[in-house]
Every structure is written in structure tokens, then in C-alpha cells.
Amino acid sequence: MIVITGAAGKTGRALTWALAERGARVRAFVRRPEQVAVAVAAGASEIVVGDVGEPADLDEALRGCSAIYHIAPNVHPDEPAIGRAVIAAAQRAGVERFVFHSVLRPQLRAMPHHEAKARVEEALFESGLAVTVLQPGPYQQNTLDAREAIVRIGDFAVPYRVDAPFAAVDLRDVAQAAAVVLCEDGHEDAVYELAGPEALTPRLIAGHLAEVLGRPVTARRIDPRDWYEEARAGGLSGYPLETLTAMFAFYDRHGLTGNPRTLAALLDRAPTRFADFARRVFGPDDAHYAPGFQRQVLPSERDSLGSN
Numbered sequence: 001m002i003v004i005t006g007a008a009g010k011t012g013r014a015l016t017w018a019l020a021e022r023g024a025r026v027r028a029f030v031r032r033p034e035q036v037a038v039a040v041a042a043g044a045s046e047i048v049v050g051d052v053g054e055p056a057d058l059d060e061a062l063r064g065c066s067a068i069y070h071i072a073p074n075v076h077p078d079e080p081a082i083g084r085a086v087i088a089a090a091q092r093a094g095v096e097r098f099v100f101h102s103v104l105r106p107q108l109r110a111m112p113h114h115e116a117k118a119r120v121e122e123a124l125f126e127s128g129l130a131v132t133v134l135q136p137g138p139y140q141q142n143t144l145d146a147r148e149a150i151v152r153i154g155d156f157a158v159p160y161r162v163d164a165p166f167a168a169v170d171l172r173d174v175a176q177a178a179a180v181v182l183c184e185d186g187h188e189d190a191v192y193e194l195a196g197p198e199a200l201t202p203r204l205i206a207g208h209l210a211e212v213l214g215r216p217v218t219a220r221r222i223d224p225r226d227w228y229e230e231a232r233a234g235g236l237s238g239y240p241l242e243t244l245t246a247m248f249a250f251y252d253r254h255g256l257t258g259n260p261r262t263l264a265a266l267l268d269r270a271p272t273r274f275a276d277f278a279r280r281v282f283g284p285d286d287a288h289y290a291p292g293f294q295r296q297v298l299p300s301e302r303d304s305l306g307s308n
Contacts, residue, residue, distance in 0.1 A: 002182055003027045003061055005052050005086065006071035007044060008035035010141065011101060014175035015069060016042040022179055029061040053082050058089035067097035067182050072120070075113050077239040083120030087127050097188070098129045099181055104137040104167065104195060104258050110250045112243045121191075132187045136174045136194040137167040137258050140277045143205060150209055151282070154217040159227035160252035162202040162219040167195035167258035170272035177266040195258025197271045205274060212278045224248055 002019060006012045007028030016026045020043030027046040028039035036047045050057025052073065062068060070086050072079045083100075090098050106118035124131045149155040174194050181187045202219035210217040228245055236244075250256075263271045 001025050001027050001046070001065040001067075003029055003048075003065045003068045004044075004071065005029045005061075005068070006073065007042075008032075008038045009071065009074070010139075010171065011071050011174070013038065013042040014171050015178050016044050018172075018175035018179040019043070019182065022183055024179070024183055027061065027065060029057075053078070053085055055085065055089060058086060059092060062089050062093035062095060065093065065095060067099065068095050069099045069101065069178060069182060071101045072117070075240045075243050076116075079113070079116040080119040080123070084123050087120075087123055087129070090129060091127065096130060097132070097182065098124065098127075099132045099134065099178065100124055101178075102133050102135045104135050104193060104256060106135065108250065111247045112239075113247070125189075130188040132181050132189075133191040134174070134178055134181065134194055135191065135258075137169045137196055138256060139171045139174070140168045140196065140272070140274055141171045141281075142168070143209070143278075144281070147282075150217055151213065154210070154213075154215060155220060156202060156206045156209065156217055157220045157222050158202050159222045159224045159248045160202075162206075162221055164251050164255035165199040165201055166251075166256050167198075167260070168200045168205075168274060169194055169196040169263065170277050173263060173267060173271050177263055180266050192262050192266065193258050194263045194266075195260050195271075197260040197264075197273055199255075199257055200274055201255075208275045208278045209282060211275075212283045224252070 002024055004012050004015055004026055007016060008030045012028065016028060016039065019026050025045040026043065027048060028044035029048050029050065029052065030036060030039055031051065033049055036049065039047055048061040050061060052058065068090055072082055076082065100120060102117040102121055103114050106114045106121060108114045121133050124133065146156055149157065177194055206217040206219040224245065227248065231241055260271050
């Protein structure tokens with residue numbers, strides 16, 4: 001039995017699906033009763049509803065499990081404390097394997113939610129548990145946030161420069177790599193960077209989408225101040241708003257790049273290129289695919305969004 005925290009989010013659903021395809025049993029730990037159906041649809045065998053910060057709920061979720069995959073609540077100000085609570089529960093339960101869903105470049109202090117994951121990594125390697133840390137880059141699926149504007153009017157708007165480079169990775173590849181780590185031996189005490197196979201920019205992404213859709217798509221930089229005001233008007237505030245603003249400022253200066261070799265080794269194949277992802281998700285059912293390419297989409301791609 002493998003426990004996934006944050007199992008109702010897009011990462012949790014993708015991982016549940018990847019594990020179910022391998023015949024593994026998943027116990028989904030979700031926060032709200034209405035998320036139960038979502039986790040079941042992704043392939044979870046069991047569900048526990050509770051608060052990831054509550055020791056009693058964690059003890060129930062981890063009882064009798066062999067491994068845990070911890071996905072923290074998205075951009076949460078108390079992520080290090082939550083991580084320590086999950087680690088303590090894993091120690092109490094005698095969990096054999098702890099895999100942490102971190103982030104590419106957690107040492108970057110300019111992005112507070114990245115540095116928060118570094119604090120969880122630090123606690124893990126002091127815990128005495130059999131630990132593996134996965135550090136995925138930005139998801140190619142993040143373009144789904146702008147799907148309506150992309151498809152309807154060909155507008156791909158981002159609050160950073162359109163030539164900023166990113167090692168964007170297919171969430172399906174991340175999920176399959178995580179399933180390898182959870183189901184196979186020999187990954188203890190490892191930190192794996194999971195980066196996409198190319199340096200993508202919003203301008204290049206727009207070009208790939210235009211090719212798939214058969215009409216122009218333009219990458220456009222939103223003034224970060226306008227994004228901030230719109231996000232605040234939409235109800236975002238406090239730590240999440242300030243943290244995402246800092247992230248976009250870093251992206252504007254540097255992008256976020258990484259190396260794909262580790263992901264390729266875990267998958268035993270080349271990681272998915274954005275052009276293939278775009279054909280899979282934005283293309284028509286009869287689109288042409290490279291040999292061996294699967295049309296199958298993730299649950300989180302069918303219904304578009306979800307936290308984490």
C-alpha cells in the first residue's frame with residue numbers, strides 16, 4: 001500500500017493513475033469528502049479524508065502502508081511544519097520508503113516556496129527514513145491554465161518575458177518516474193532532478209501550439225503589476241500572492257532550466273517534448289503522432305486544472 005498526500009490535486013491524480021497502471025495499491029489522503037470521487041476515478045484503492053497537519057489523521061492514513069509520496073499543499077506558508085509532521089507520522093508508522101515531491105532548484109531563496117521545500121528535504125535527510133527526493137521542473141500542463149484564451153483567440157499571456165527559458169516537463173513523465181521510484185528498489189538516499197528535454201520559452205510554446213491548432217498563437221508578457229492587481233481582485237492574498245509575485249520576478253530574470261538526463265534514465269526513454277504534449281492535449285483525435293506515441297491523456301488533462 002502506497003499513501004499519497006494531496007492525492008486529489010493534478011500531481012496526485014497523475015501519480016495514482018501511473019501506480020494503478022503498474023498494479024500498485026494506492027491509499028489517497030485527501031482533505032475534503034467531495035474529493036473522494038476524484039481520487040477513486042484516478043484509481044485509488046482506499047481513501048482517507050483528513051488534515052495533513054493533524055497527527056491523528058496522518059496516523060490513520062499511514063497505518064499499514066509500505067511507502068508514502070508526500071505532495072505538500074500548494075504554496076502553503078507552513079509547508080516546513082507540515083513536512084515535519086508527515087515525517088514524524090512516517091516514523092511512527094514504520095514506513096519503509098518516503099518519497100518527497102519537491103521542486104527544481106529548491107535552494108533558490110528568491111522563491112520562498114522553493115526554499116520551503118529545501119527545509120523539508122533537510123528534515124528528511126535527518127530523519128533516518130529511506131528517502132528519495134524528486135525535483136520536477138514546471139509542468140508542460142501549466143499551459144492548460146490559459147487553454148481557453150489560447151484556443152479561442154490565440155493569446156498565450158504570461159507575467160514574465162516571453163524569451164525566458166524553462167525546462168518544462170510532462171506531468172505524465174513525472175508520474176511515471178515517481179512510480180518507478182516507489183515500486184523498484186535502489187532509489188534510497190537519492191535526489192533526482194526531473195527536467196524536460198528542451199529549453200522552452202513562452203514564444204516557442206506559442207509556436208508549437210500554433211502548429212497544432214493550425215492558426216496563430218502569440219506569446220504576450222503581462223505587466224507583473226497588472227497580474228498582481230488582477231490576482232488580488234480575484235481573492236488571492238498574503239503568502240500565496242507575494243510568493244507567486246516573487247516567483248514571476250525570478251522567472252522574468254532567469255527562467256528555470258534543468259538537465260533531462262536523470263528523467264530519461266528513470267523512464268528508460270527520452271522525456272516528452274512539448275510538441276508531442278501539445279499534439280496529445282491540444283490536437284484533434286486524428287492528429288499525427290510519432291511512432292509509439294500514445295494519445296492517452298491524464299485525468300488532470302481531461303478536466304484541465306486542480307492544485308499541485
